[in-house]
Amino acid sequence: MATPESIHRLLSVAATLLDHAASEIRDAKLAPVRENIERVGEALAEISELRQRVYEVAPELMPEYLKQPSEHSESNRLLTRYMFQASEYELAGDLESAVETFQEYITLEESAFHRDIAAGEIERLRNATGTTRPINQANAQRRRLRQPLGAFFTPLMKAPAPIVATGGCFCGAVRFRCGGTPRSVVQCHCGQCRRLSGAAFTTWVSFAKEALSLSGQASLSVFQATENVTRHFCKVCGSHVYTSDARFSNVVGVPAGAIEGELPAKPSAHYFVSHKAAWHTINDALPQFGGESGFEPQDA
Ligand SMILES: [Zn+2]
Ligand SMILES: [Zn+2]
Structure with a gap:
């Protein structure tokens, strides 16, 4: 059986x-x-x-x-x-x-x-x-x-599962460790990522939710960015620490910039390219996805 x-x-x-x-x-x-x-x-x-x-x-x-x-x-x-x-x-x-x-x-x-x-x-x-x-x-x-x-x-x-990434917010009040293989590393060009980060796009490294362990959680604050997306940030320095999405409850996204040193994997694709900043040009050969959903394959 x-x-x-x-x-x-x-x-x-x-x-x-x-x-x-x-x-x-x-x-x-x-x-x-x-x-x-x-x-x-x-x-x-x-x-x-x-x-x-x-x-x-x-x-x-x-x-x-x-x-x-x-x-x-x-x-x-x-x-x-x-x-x-x-x-x-x-x-x-x-x-x-x-x-x-x-x-x-x-x-x-x-x-x-x-x-x-x-x-x-x-x-x-x-x-x-x-x-x-x-x-x-x-x-x-x-x-x-x-x-x-x-x-x-x-x-x-x-040996216990290796920790593949460590990092934290700018001021050091919140620290994290991520264990196990990341699920994905992608560049997101959507309008939310652009405004929340203040940059052209955000590089997201996603991990199984249980792979993320945090310290200094008392310094974390939460912002409900959309119906499904919750942004967790340091209330001392404002750094974005991780994001969760109610539609994918087993996964968390960590902004790559909060990770110290080498990323556990390289970015594999661009998403929401139809929503990207007009002043930003994508200069690599990674696959691109866009359209209304942000996930439709595009001709590079
Ligand atoms: Zn901080
Ligand atoms: Zn985005």
Whole structure:
């Protein structure tokens, strides 16, 4: 019978298989290795999103390690960077540099959990240095069977969901953290966005509502911009912090300018281009949507 639990089980199996595939892509050097492993990583991120949906309806299925607060985001990000660096050395056959990369990481990392992952990788690399290549299929098969399932992404998947964006208002009274993959990043040229921001358009990064966590909420004020749209802004400095829309109650939009540093994804399209400021010219090749609804495809 199809239940949240059966879906949960299937997704766990799918994640384990994908993770195993990532290890094999690395071991078989399936070119382009890095891109291929990243593709698997993207698929795993999607599965992880699906699992979150399952936990929303069946919280008892959520594993213990996901219940911890998301304090590991920086560690996840740093480890991912070092893992890719080390895997590039490994692919080039320079196992010593790969080991050194993880050793360097261990000296920088404060989280014991993440240091353990790196130590495990060092051990795996050291073992690999000592072994000769399998000479026939049977050996290769035996060697593969000895490998633990899920060597590549599993450690990262066990860590809490990474925080992908942090930011806040101008004065610092309100701060936010957004976890998980953004749903979309778009440029909105509608009249509301123009007047509310005072700029030609607003770049919106939308996240699952539960992915947004706020501090300093006492300093937030609310403006009902339309029947459906509520604008949340800092009552001290006036910065726009996020917007919610009653028609899309699971999503919030964060203005990209409030996010610090790199955006978690690049803008993918322009919307409401028929309403854009006459004095503004769109100079990129992103798809454009407009018309009365703001969402009809336009000839660029
Ligand atoms: Zn403020
Ligand atoms: Zn707009």
